[in-house]
Amino acid sequence: TQLLEQSPQFLSIQEGENLTVYCNSSSVFSSLQWYRQEPGEGPVLLVTVVTGGEVKKLKRLTFQFGDARKDSSLHITAAQPGDTGLYLCAGAGEYGNKLVFGAGTILRVKS
């Protein structure tokens, strides 16, 4: 069974600070996706990384896929209150048609 360990579980920071969320596994994934979820709603995709060593940037968010495709990180620069939410990493298995989720990181950005 493929497992994803996500850390930290909870993060409370001041507006303007930087933060990094980590997602680690002993398994290799075909892809690694990051989702953001608001309370009472379904998760919404932020990014998909497929290639080992890949780095993707979305405005203030930087996503990295480990060289061995076993781990990933999400870095947010100059966090804003609007970044508050639950961030989830999810790995796709060998055939890419099943997603395993990490436990999630609850981020709270205070103004």
Add this chain to the structure above:
Amino acid sequence: SQTIHQWPATLVQPVGSPLSLECTVEGTSNPNLYWYRQAAGRGLQLLFYSVGIGQISSEVPQNLSASRPQDRQFILSSKKLLLSDSGFYLCAWGRGARAFIDTEAFFGQGTRLTVV
């Protein structure tokens, strides 16, 4: 465009009662369909997935079952609910054999189930 509908949004059921949650997808054909359960503020646990009509894979032993009577319909059921079945249930669909490499998981709005 594709849409996914999941209902009801909230449900309060007594222990021992049956359960039926329905999920339908519009605007696509032969989707992969998924049921996830989420504890408050935590990650999603995959319960069932289906790659076609009548094809159901169960990920964890539990008190629940799933069925796919039509291509774009996915149903989560229980004959007798337990307190531990409480949670936030999410239906999702993915496109194609490489669903989560080439595209993403599209989620419904979820059902908040409370077993009392």
